[in-house]
Amino acid sequence: MKPFRKPIAAALSASLCFAAPAMAQGVDNLVQLEILDGGKTSKGTYLGALRLDLKDGWKTYWRAPGDAGIPPQFDWSGSANIEDISITWPAPHVFDQNGLRSIGYEDQLVLPIEITPRNAKKPVRLRGEIDLGVCKDVCVPGRLDFDHTVDANAGRNPAIAAALAQRPYSAREAGVAKAACHLTPTADGMQIEAHITMPSSGGEEIAVIEPGNPTLWASPPETSRNGNTLVARSEVISASGGPFALDRSEVRITVLGAKHSVDIQGCSAG
Missing domain, CATH: 2.60.40 (Immunoglobulin-like)
Known part of the structure; x- marks a missing residue:
């Protein structure tokens, strides 16, 4: 086990x-x-x-x-x-x-x-x-x-x-057309900016980004919407304080909306 x-x-x-x-x-x-x-x-x-x-x-x-x-x-x-x-x-x-x-x-x-x-x-x-x-x-x-x-x-x-x-919708169930993650180095780690093409999940949408690696921590994202695209921006740092690689396929993004939530597994480079 x-x-x-x-x-x-x-x-x-x-x-x-x-x-x-x-x-x-x-x-x-x-x-x-x-x-x-x-x-x-x-x-x-x-x-x-x-x-x-x-x-x-x-x-x-x-x-x-x-x-x-x-x-x-x-x-x-x-x-x-x-x-x-x-x-x-x-x-x-x-x-x-x-x-x-x-x-x-x-x-x-x-x-x-x-x-x-x-x-x-x-x-x-x-x-x-x-x-x-x-x-x-x-x-x-x-x-x-x-x-x-x-x-x-x-x-x-x-x-x-x-x-x-009561589980969140899958990306397919929620009509997610694309989820792309742009990575930019920061002084303490790495900024991840996710662009998610999907219909609104209702009301104020809050995105949560999980790096997929237990040694990494992601700050609560700033979330905004531009038409059909939801943008979530977060900073990822390592528990050790050292450099690290972020595997986009392991990134998990959950969108919490007033109507439903969406569970997105992995994102592309662009």
């Missing part, structure tokens, strides 16, 4: 077992966490989900959280009979947080996961931890431990189906 860890700005310190819903300890009953079973797919994989139920008005972060916060960090290393886990992130919301723009979810997050077993004839066990932050007027850090045996005979789960339906 591939280890799956991503950096975070805040972590919740708590412990729970997912055999049944349990309240995280040490965070004043701010969040409940449960693993949902969604049954077996035609590919032989299993559907599941992490469900976070937050106290009214509290928020947690998306994988690219904007100006404030850093996304959850998942560790599946204690799991058994797992070859791979893929996550489908529902389209997030944009919040103004003390003058800063953050991106995430309020009140509840159902995060679908697809599990590929190493051996289809053996049980699949999910065991590990998630570090995250929940925020309102203040942010509370903590960690949630989980231990859950997947129910191979579970039926379709409406909560998982609804979360999958």
Whole structure:
């Protein structure tokens, strides 16, 4: 199984077992966490989900959280009979947080996961931890431990189906005709300017650029529209502060609009 860890700005310190819903300890009953079973797919994989139920008005972060916060960090290393886990992130919301723009979810997050077993004839066990932050007027850090045996005979789960339906549109579904990224060296790293030919996604559009390399960081882009072209400009720097190469095929651009969101994988040179 591939280890799956991503950096975070805040972590919740708590412990729970997912055999049944349990309240995280040490965070004043701010969040409940449960693993949902969604049954077996035609590919032989299993559907599941992490469900976070937050106290009214509290928020947690998306994988690219904007100006404030850093996304959850998942560790599946204690799991058994797992070859791979893929996550489908529902389209997030944009919040103004003390003058800063953050991106995430309020009140509840159902995060679908697809599990590929190493051996289809053996049980699949999910065991590990998630570090995250929940925020309102203040942010509370903590960690949630989980231990859950997947129910191979579970039926379709409406909560998982609804979360999958809330994923961003693909570039094709959204009518993206072209996505080009122009790169220019800067004093600290590299400027990336994305020109995306696509219909409006509604209202104020906010683009998020992810470099695709965990050692690189992209600033929240300035986003504007000129007719049929959306322009997003961001600066990418390396965690080491040294020079780096940016692979355009790994760049991921998400456009968050009032009507829908769009997930664009990779961009061309021009």
